[in-house]
Amino acid sequence: MLHDHEDDPLTVRSLASADLDHVRLAYLSACRTAAIDTVDLLDEAIHLASAFQLAGFPHVNVTLWEIDDQTAVRIARAFYDGLRTDATAVDPDRAAGALHDAVRRLRDGDDLPPGHDRRSAPLLWAAHLHAGA
Template sequence: MDRVVSSYTPPLRALLEARKNGSADGDDGRMLVVAVPDAPGARPLEDVPKEQELLTRLFPGERHTPLAGDDAVRERMREELPRHRWVRFAGHGGQDLADPSQGGLLPRDGKLTVTDIGATGYRGAFTFLSACKTATGGTTLPDEASTITAALHYTGYRQVIGTLWSVDDALAVVVAGSVYRRLTATGRFRPAGAARALHRAIRPLSAGHATRPSAWVPYTHTGL
């Protein structure tokens, strides 16, 4: 980890598609901020409002579109994703190990699945999925990257941060804060530096939680 900044791609063709979208940087986007701390049937996430506050502070006013409470539903997410180059989802995620195409994010009224995402094309630059198991594959097709992270990248988002398994809610806020502060350090949002920003956010956690790798290992960067 001291020598390498890790980044992944589902198939190599996804990198070729990502190149067609131009630079991941630029200040012409709005951040879609989806916050779902209380998905029905799931454990409440007490720190999700902190992430929402962080994003609305870094992207004030018209620079962000909030989806929270009764607005954080499946259909609204499907409508807003193609309209935004930058996306932040904070809430619950899940994976169906037997049928990974049915894994996905949990809004307030069900699940936004890998299949749902794969049915739409995007021209996005950056997505941060602060949710569990968004980069978890299946057991029946171990060589295929059927995950919500891979689906977002493959359908057009150049940079996607996801998680390999369940993550600590409080530590997720720490990682998010570090990543976004680095990407906005110049006064403009620079998502092209996402892989390095995530790497630098994880290094202190790996030192502080050396005997608990589950605290910092799950976070992954996918993209170009």
């Protein structure tokens, strides 16, 4: 939830009306950003990830279920490192590959947080998803 969710909730309508002509990437590092939790919307294809895409973001990273905070930080760091083309530039068009590499690194056990083993690892890495072109 956003800090002002009660007074000004983030909705598909509010995203659609925003001027987002130059956006390239949305990284939604929160739990269940690709889930549909509202019973009235279960038969709809829209969720937060698709709302960002409809608003103009060609690349959107989301999660399917609750995520571990330590793991989210590790994946985000590796993801943003994977976007780098040099010391200062990043290329959002590398988003799918960068997330794949970050998740695979964790999946292969190279960067598991303390207290986790490979048997529990899918709950840590499998929630992360790239949507886009």
